[in-house]
C-alpha cells in the first residue's frame with residue numbers, strides 16, 4: 123500500500139468513532155502499544171522541539187527503506203506518532219519525501235488537538251521527512 | 264460552603280463566562296494567564312473610542328484634554344491602589360515583561376559592572392530571568408539564584424547568605440505563577456535595604472489577588488500587568504520609587520519623553536514621561552482605571568476572602584483525590600493550584616480536561632528553571648478568580664476522575 127492509502131485507511135478507522143472519548147481511548151491504546159525505544163536513542167538530537175510533550179524520533183535505513191522508531195513521555199502524543207509511523211515505515215526515502223501526510227487532519231483528531239499539539243504534529247512530520255531526505259542524500263553521494 | 268459574596272451577580276458582569284465550550288458550560292480556570300473583563304471595563308474602553316479618542320498631552324483642543332485628563336486620573340488611581348507616594352512613580356508600560364525589561368536595561372546601563380551580582384529566585388517567570396540575563400551579557404554581571412524548598416517556598420535566610428559586596432539588586436516574584444506561593448517580599452526587601460540594595464518585585468500574580476501596598480512592602484520597583492487584573496491586554500505598570508527613577512536613564516527615546524530636542528542635544532522630560540516614549544495605550548490605561556474602580560465597587564477585600572475560600576476548597580477536594588499530587592504546598596498561597604496526576608503526563612491530562620469545557624493550563628508555565636529544580640516536566644494548573652465557583656471546582660474534580668479512568 124502507498125503511504126496515502128494507509129493514511130486513508132487510518133482516517134477511515136477513526137471515522138467509525140462518533141465520540142471524541144472513544145477516539146482518544148483508541149489513541150491511548152495505540153500509545154501504550156507503541157514499542158518503547160532504547161533509552162540511548164532518546165538523545166537530544168532525536169528530540170523534537172515544538173512539542174509540549176517530549177517526542178523522540180530516530181530512523182534506520184534498511185535495504186532502501188526507512189524504519190522509524192518513536193517515543194514520547196505523553197501517551198496521546200505517542201498514539202499520534204504511532205499513526206504517523208504506521209503510514210511511513212517501510213517506504214523509500216523518495217516516497218516519504220513526497221508523501222501527503224495530511225491524513226491526520228482527517229481523523230477528526232485535529233479539531234480536538236490543541237493548537238500547540240498540532241504544532242507538535244507539524245514538527246513530527248517535518249522530522250520524518252528530514253530523515254528521509256538525509257538518507258536520500260547519503261545514497262546519492 | 265457559606266459565603267456572603269454574591270458570585271452569581273459578579274458572573275453576570277462577565278458575559279464571556281456564559282458560553283458553551285465543546286457542549287459544556289465553560290469553566291475558566293486560566294486566570295493566571297489572563298483574566299476576563301467585566302462590562303465596566305469594556306464599556307469604558309468603547310466609551311473612550313466612541314466619545315473622546317484623541318492623542319494625549321499634545322493638543323490644546325478639547326478632546327485631547329479630556330483624554331489626557333482620563334489618562335492622568337488613572338495614574339492617580341493606580342497610585343492610590345498600590346499606595347505609591349506620588350502618581351509620577353507610576354509608569355505605564357505594555358505589561359510586566361516590559362516593566363522588568365525597562366529596569367533591567369536602564370539599571371544595568373548605569374549600575375552594573377563586570378562581576379556585579381543580581382539575586383533572583385528559582386521560581387521566577389522567564390520574564391524575570393531573561394531580561395537580567397541579557398543585562399548580564401551586556402555588562403558582565405552575573406546571576407545568583409535563591410533556591411526553593413520542595414513545598415515551593417524560599418527561605419529569607421538564603422537571601423541573606425547570597426547578599427555580598429557585589430550584590431547590586433534583588434529581584435523576585437511576589438506570587439509564583441506556577442505554584443501560587445506568596446513570597447515574603449517585605450522581609451526580603453528589609454534585608455536588602457540593610458545593605459543598601461534595591462529590590463524589584465514582579466507583582467503580576469499578586470495584584471489580582473492581594474492588597475499590595477508599596478509603603479508596606481517598601482520595594483523600589485514593582486511590576487504588574489493589566490490583563491491579569493481584569494484590565495485590557497497591552498497595558499501594565501512599573502512602579503518605581505521616585506529617587507530610583509530619577510537615577511535611571513530613559514530606555515526608549517521618542518516623542519513625549521523629551522523636554523527639548525536639537526540635533527546637538529536632547530534634554531529629557533520629567534517623571535513619569537521620561538519613561539513613556541511615544542503615544543501610549545490610552546484605551547488600555549482607561550480600561551485599567553475602570554478595572555480598579557470595578558474592584559472597589561464589588562468590594563475587593565470580600566473578593567479576596569472569597570478567593571481564599573475557593574482555593575482552600577480546591578486544595579481540599581483535588582488534593583484528596585487518590586493519585587493526585589499537589590505541586591507547591593507553601594503555607595502562604597494565592598490564586599493557583601498546581602498538581603500532577605500519577606502516571607499521566609500533564610499534557611495528556613490537559614487535553615482531556617479541555618474536552619470537558621474546562622480551561623486549565625498545562626506545561627512549564629514559563630518557569631522552566633523551576634520545573635527542572637522540582638524535576639517534573641510541568642504541571643496542570645488551575646488558577647482562580649472571584650468569578651469562579653465551588654461547583655466549577657467540582658466539575659474539575661469530575662474531569663480528573665475521568666482522566667484517571669482513561670489513562671489508568
Ligand SMILES: Cc1ncc(COP(=O)(O)O)c(C=O)c1O
Pocket residue numbers: 295296357358359360361388390391436438439440465467468488490629
Ligand atoms: C509572575 C509573572 N511574571 C511575569 C509575567 C509576564 O507578564 P506579561 O506577559 O503580561 O508581561 C507573568 C505572566 O504570565 C507572570 O505570571
